[in-house]
Amino acid sequence: MTEGFATRAIHAGQEFDPTTGAVVPPIYQTSTFVQDGIGGLRGGYEYGRSANPTRDSLQTLLASLEGGQKAYSFSSGLAAEDALLRAVLTPGDHVVLGNDVYGGTYRLINRVHGAWGVRNTPVDLANLDAVREALGIQRTRILWIETPSNPLMKISDIAALAALGHEAGALVVVDNTFASPALQQPLSLGADVVVHSTTKYLGGHSDVIGGALVMRDAELAEKVGFLQFAAGAISAPLDAWLTVRGIKTLAVRMQRHSENAQAIAEHLLEHPAVEAVYYPGLPSHPGHELAARQMSGFGGMLSLALAGGADAAQHLAESTHVFQLAESLGGVESLIGYPSEMTHASVKGTPLAVPENVVRLSVGIEEVGDLIADLDQALAGR
Numbered sequence: 001m002t003e004g005f006a007t008r009a010i011h012a013g014q015e016f017d018p019t020t021g022a023v024v025p026p027i028y029q030t031s032t033f034v035q036d037g038i039g040g041l042r043g044g045y046e047y048g049r050s051a052n053p054t055r056d057s058l059q060t061l062l063a064s065l066e067g068g069q070k071a072y073s074f075s076s077g078l079a080a081e082d083a084l085l086r087a088v089l090t091p092g093d094h095v096v097l098g099n100d101v102y103g104g105t106y107r108l109i110n111r112v113h114g115a116w117g118v119r120n121t122p123v124d125l126a127n128l129d130a131v132r133e134a135l136g137i138q139r140t141r142i143l144w145i146e147t148p149s150n151p152l153m154k155i156s157d158i159a160a161l162a163a164l165g166h167e168a169g170a171l172v173v174v175d176n177t178f179a180s181p182a183l184q185q186p187l188s189l190g191a192d193v194v195v196h197s198t199t200k201y202l203g204g205h206s207d208v209i210g211g212a213l214v215m216r217d218a219e220l221a222e223k224v225g226f227l228q229f230a231a232g233a234i235s236a237p238l239d240a241w242l243t244v245r246g247i248k249t250l251a252v253r254m255q256r257h258s259e260n261a262q263a264i265a266e267h268l269l270e271h272p273a274v275e276a277v278y279y280p281g282l283p284s285h286p287g288h289e290l291a292a293r294q295m296s297g298f299g300g301m302l303s304l305a306l307a308g309g310a311d312a313a314q315h316l317a318e319s320t321h322v323f324q325l326a327e328s329l330g331g332v333e334s335l336i337g338y339p340s341e342m343t344h345a346s347v348k349g350t351p352l353a354v355p356e357n358v359v360r361l362s363v364g365i366e367e368v369g370d371l372i373a374d375l376d377q378a379l380a381g382r
């Protein structure tokens with residue numbers, strides 16, 4: 001019998017230390033392992049790039065939470081993505097991706113892999129006809145989905161897109177960073193691979209950079225495992241341990257992130273300085289029904305458009321006290337960002353540009369009354 005999510009978040013891959021009984025598996029801060037005679041490995045461990053017990057404990061945990069065959073963890077989200085792209089693509093291959101995917105993902109596919117002859121077509125994932133047409137381009141190997149997307153929280157239909165991708169013979173990849181497996185499990189909706197920046201909700205405490213891939217299929221997992229070993233962008237033992245430590249509270253954190261974000265979204269909706277609130281938990285959000293179907297909560301990310309334009313947005317971003325002005329997201333502390341000059345500066349002036357009156361909030365798990373009061377004083381101080 002499979003245990004529930006919150007139980008697995010605490011116990012999967014976390015057996016106590018057999019030598020001392022330590023409840024928390026130790027950080028195996030070592031580069032190599034002594035052999036009992038040549039080739040006499042203890043537990044299969046040989047050298048820290050090929051495997052380390054702390055990294056294994058994180059990988060076992062992630063595979064369990066996403067319902068995959070196997071997971072591999074990396075030194076960053078982009079290192080994980082790069083390993084996947086190299087495991088799947090050869091020069092001349094084609095990738096179809098959402099036109100609002102994480103900017104670093106687009107840069108990696110377009111500029112790094114583009115230099116090796118990989119082609120790409122960004123599409124609006126809500127337009128299934130456009131997706132079908134792009135998938136028809138020769139040698140399409142990957143359909144890359146990100147939902148909810150950044151910063152306007154667009155929701156894409158994973159099951160419908162996975163069916164289209166598979167019809168075209170493509171591997172269906174979902175970047176599940178914004179929802180986390182506590183709220184959305186793409187493999188159960190038909191995806192083949194889940195990508196994470198574990199830097200965000202999985203780590204959850206803004207103290208570690210990391211990434212992961214979770215595979216449904218053992219054959220692809222083997223290729224990814226080979227690249228993790230052969231190219232070496234592994235997660236370090238301490239980083240893996242910190243990520244495991246964060247994940248133990250993922251279920252309760254996501255619940256509180258979602259509650260706080262919902263309350264803030266509803267409050268801001270009524271505020272005269274606010275023109276629009278982008279949060280999938282609001283019935284007025286275009287992706288609300290779909291999100292309610294494919295997610296088990298609406299998450300902690302929301303954006304708002306200010307009635308007073310770019311000036312008002314910048315003023316808000318620089319006037320909060322509890323919300324700190326910083327890139328990144330998904331930690332216990334609330335962060336505020338101004339996408340058009342920060343996370344989305346690289347798409348300024350393109351069709352993907354974020355409106356200049358938009359501010360993004362990563363709603364933390366502080367007292368919601370303090371968060372609302374902070375936003376109110378920052379919105380009023382003009």
Ligand SMILES: *Cc1c(COP(=O)(O)O)cnc(C)c1O
Nearest residue numbers: 076077078102175177197199210
């Ligand atoms: C941050 C992020 C990434 C990149 O992860 P890093 O850990 O910064 O390399 C990829 N996708 C999404 C959705 C992200 O938010």
